[in-house]
Amino acid sequence: MTATDLNPTRRSSVLRMAGGGIHFDGVKAVDGVTIEVRSGEVLGLIGPNGSGKTSTLNLLSGMLKASAGSISIDDQDITRLSMRQRARRGVVRTFQSGRVFGRLTVWENVEAAALGGGLRRPAARALTAEIIEELGLEPVAHDLAQQLTAGRVRTAAIARALATGPRFLLLDEPAAGQNESEAVELITAIRGFAQRRDCGVLLVEHDMSVVMGTCDRLHVLDSGRTVVEGEPATVRSDPRVIEIYFGKRH
């Protein structure tokens, strides 16, 4: 893979989980969920706490092994591939807590991921410089990641994911802890970045107002099952969504 592979001349593709399920101690965390992320779009995965959002992301990324269903990229089955093998095929995730490499510098965090994505050294360095500049991380590029503020940790985690060369970027609450306008700003930036690279984004988020303006489609989960999927405006006016999302909680 070379740096040019990250540029948007690829044909569009689809990351798909069909009837995916997993249970923990008999409790079905995800139960027959079918979900598709298409390149170039931002899909919001929303639902109340405990609805199975992060488990779905874990299934797609390979952190968890599905006990039912299959996962594929286009026609290629990736159900049995490890998280690392999926990352090499462009399915790249972030973690809710960031999980940056604490005692490496921000630059090293990003470069390690670029190398992990399969780039040679010079290409990895060039990509690292590009991403660090694009996400405004230059001032802290040579600070240890463990010294960063919470906001910068989130940005560094996203920078690292971008460096791996994602075709599908799975973001677990990337804006957690930020206020609504900061969250929208961050997600808009991710959106622009992903579209320039023709990358599909799955955005796990529990705050409905954040995803309304930033996502192309929304997929709503409740108790591990799909409630509805569609355009944000349609989803918001769906009575079932109002019931579980607004009705009970407000």
Add this chain to the structure above:
Amino acid sequence: MKNQNRLVAAVSTPAILIGLVLVVALIGAYGDVTTARVATLALVSVVFVVGLSVFSGNSGVMSFGHVAFMAAGAYTTAYLTIPVPLKKSLFSDLPGWLSWLADVHTSFPVALLAGAVVAGVVGLVTAPVVARLSGLQSGIATLAMLMVTYNVLNSWTEVTRGSSSMIGIPRGTTAWWAFAVAALAVVVAWGYRCSRGGLQLRASREDFWAAEAAGIAVGRHRAIAWVISAMLCGVAGALYAGYLTSFNVNGFFLAATFSFVVMIVLGGYLSLSGAVVGALAVSALQEVLRRFQDGQFTGGSALPAGVADLIVAGVLLVVLVKAPYGLMGVRELRLPGSRRRAAEPAPEAEREPAHAG
């Protein structure tokens, strides 16, 4: 200018460390007999601990089995350099398929290389296990490797002389040989650390799952570091044998393991400087304590045996509590003003995190 600064930053740490071992080598070359012995063996320890740090420092996985690689290097050197006539009488019962061993003879430098190669082969054989394990499992597995090696060396009497000492190895190691190998070890370890594999392994040290999620082949990089590390420790064993001219299997067991672990932990296992500083500092401390125990500072009245070890263990405990990552932590010794950061444009003061792309 920027490139020049980056170059200075890249070579500054190994340069300082080589300078440090050079000072020790000078003491070894020109000091009195006892001092020379302490200094040379300190350099052998530097080679070993630097070798160990290639694996443990970059992967974050502690190994208690590396002394087995040292043994591989030492026994290889013994076999290759003991004069053939003596060897024939020492190993009169060699099994037929190994009888050729009695006739081989090489120079000391070749034995050094062979020690690295043999230890490297042992490393290759054990690497698949190490690649799959982390944390406590890895600690136990490496300890098991040490036990297996020790028991084989101790029991396979016809080939290893068992618990009898290996004798008659010509003195090949000088302070300068030890210096040259220590300097080379520093260069190899620093080179690996900065390499693409080293960077990815250090990332996995910080967070295994996040590294896997970034596509990093953690197991493969652990295995590569393990083999490089094994080779350096093998050379340390060859130097050790070539300096002492005789050794015993008990020299490659728990006491040695503990001593090296104290060095790397006290210096700081995350940093190459920590490995070098730890090896030198603990060597010096052990010598001072030995003299203390022998009564050199107390007017000749010797202290009970074991006092020195007790104090070393006490120092380790204090360091573990006060500075869990050792004297150096994640820091490296650098020339003043050569931090990477100096090569970068000054950060805009108080700039807010800009997420916009």
